[in-house]
Amino acid sequence: MSDFLVLRVIAKLLIPFILLFGFYVQMHGDYGPGGGFQAGVIIAAAFILYAIVFDVNTARRMAPMAVLVSLACLGVLLYAGVGVANLLYGGRFLEYGAFAHDPAHGNHIGILIIEIGVGIAVAAVMMIIFFSFARRR
Amino acid sequence: MDKRAQEGLRVIELYLNIILLVFVAATGIAAVWLRNLLASAMVLGIYSLLMAALWVVLDAVDVAFTEAAVGAGVTTVLMLLAIALTGRHEKRRRARPWLPLATSLGTAGLLIYATLGMPIFGDANAPAQLHVAPYYLLQGEAETGVPNIVTSVLAAYRGFDTLGEVTVIFTAGMGVLVLLTGATRRRRNTAAPTEEDSA
Numbered sequence: 139m140s141d142f143l144v145l146r147v148i149a150k151l152l153i154p155f156i157l158l159f160g161f162y163v164q165m166h167g168d169y170g171p172g173g174g175f176q177a178g179v180i181i182a183a184a185f186i187l188y189a190i191v192f193d194v195n196t197a198r199r200m201a202p203m204a205v206l207v208s209l210a211c212l213g214v215l216l217y218a219g220v221g222v223a224n225l226l227y228g229g230r231f232l233e234y235g236a237f238a239h240d241p242a243h244g245n246h247i248g249i250l251i252i253e254i255g256v257g258i259a260v261a262a263v264m265m266i267i268f269f270s271f272a273r274r275r
Numbered sequence: 276m277d278k279r280a281q282e283g284l285r286v287i288e289l290y291l292n293i294i295l296l297v298f299v300a301a302t303g304i305a306a307v308w309l310r311n312l313l314a315s316a317m318v319l320g321i322y323s324l325l326m327a328a329l330w331v332v333l334d335a336v337d338v339a340f341t342e343a344a345v346g347a348g349v350t351t352v353l354m355l356l357a358i359a360l361t362g363r364h365e366k367r368r369r370a371r372p373w374l375p376l377a378t379s380l381g382t383a384g385l386l387i388y389a390t391l392g393m394p395i396f397g398d399a400n401a402p403a404q405l406h407v408a409p410y411y412l413l414q415g416e417a418e419t420g421v422p423n424i425v426t427s428v429l430a431a432y433r434g435f436d437t438l439g440e441v442t443v444i445f446t447a448g449m450g451v452l453v454l455l456t457g458a459t460r461r462r463r464n465t466a467a468p469t470e471e472d473s474a
Contacts, residue, residue, distance in 0.1 A: 163340075168421040171336035173429065179344040186352055207452070214445045217438050232434040246420035249430040252437070259441050263448030264349055270455040271356040 142191075149191040156184040164257045168246065174253035178260025186268050194272045203269060206262045213259025217252045224248070288332060295329045313355070313363045320351035337425040407432075 160180035167173030189197035221232040229236025234248020302322040309315045323346030330339035394401035411428055419427040429437050 167426050168423055170423065171340050171425070173337070173426050176337075176340045176344050179341075179349055183344065183348050186349070190352070203452075203456075207449075210445055210448055214441055217441055221434075221438070232438065234431060234434075242418055242420040245418065245427075245431050248434075249419065249421055249426065252430055252434065253426075256437070256441050259445055263444050266448040267353065267451045268349075268356070270451050271353060271360070 145191050149187055153184050153188055156187070157181060160184065160261075164253065165250075167253050168249060174256025174258075175260050177253075178257040178262075179264055181257070181261040182264035182268070185265055189268070189272065194269075198269055201265055201269075203266070206266050206269070210259050210262035210266060213255045213257070213262060216255030216258065220248055220251050220255070291332050292329070295325055295332065299325045299329065310365045310367070311363060312358050312365055315365075316351055316354040316358060319354070320347045323347040323350070337423075 163172035164177035235241030237244035
């Protein structure tokens with residue numbers, strides 16, 4: 139793939155903006171369309187684009203499988219951990235309102251944290267699937 | 276906006292829907308028809324992008340977003356990788372698939388028949404609009420502090436479901452990892468060591 143000059147230049151230009159857009163979608167999922175799931179896929183897409191246009195092995199060094207597996211676990215645990223934290227704060231499992239005096243405020247905080255968990259888990263899993271497939275060629 | 280302009284917008288939306296649905300049907304048939312799997316995967320990507328456009332026309336931007344990113348983006352890449360591992364041409368089969376054809380046509384007929392019992396498209400009094408939806412629309416922002424109703428439903432009111440979805444995605448990723456890399460390791464142990472990771 140690396141012979142296509144136009145693809146290489148365009149990909150190099152686009153990848154930072156794809157990542158930035160991914161983070162924007164992650165943090166603004168409460169005001170606009172989007173959220174952790176879409177953001178995770180977009181961030182994974184930036185890595186996948188790099189791997190396809192440039193070099194799978196460099197991309198794999200940037201995102202080693204051990205790190206990706208840890209991140210996938212971290213994302214799910216962050217989500218479930220918010221639920222457990224709610225229990226400790228005196229609420230029910232995943233009742234984010236327990237986080238603050240004002241339930242609406244607590245809900246907002248809880249939603250932001252679990253969306254980050256979703257984003258981390260989805261991005262890591264998408265890259266795990268991609269790299270597992272790409273490894274076998 | 277006066278009444279005529281609104282009427283005009285509705286007509287434009289109707290034509291957009293019809294055009295998009297025709298293209299969706301055409302790409303769906305083409306994906307099945309094509310023998311070249313590479314072309315088939317590309318056509319399925321276009322199909323997903325058209326579906327995303329359709330969701331936008333239906334004001335479901337969050338779904339459109341997911342469809343465009345997952346359906347048109349990542350799924351296409353994964354299918355291309357799978358084709359690279361297997362082969363790009365579908366095997367030609369002798370037998371005429373009459374039974375599968377009859378089954379799918381029968382199911383399609385039943386489903387179309389079932390739509391006759393559904394409420395009219397966009398009906399405000401449909402059961403789906405009268406259950407918990409009004410509560411979410413009225414109370415969602417006040418209770419969660421999140422203006423995007425979709426996010427508040429997904430993350431707060433249906434938080435337990437979303438935790439399950441994330442767990443499903445996590446399990447899928449771990450399954451692929453164990454299946455694919457486990458198989459490579461086993462083959463490497465049995466066969467003579469070949470060149471490492473030439474991908």
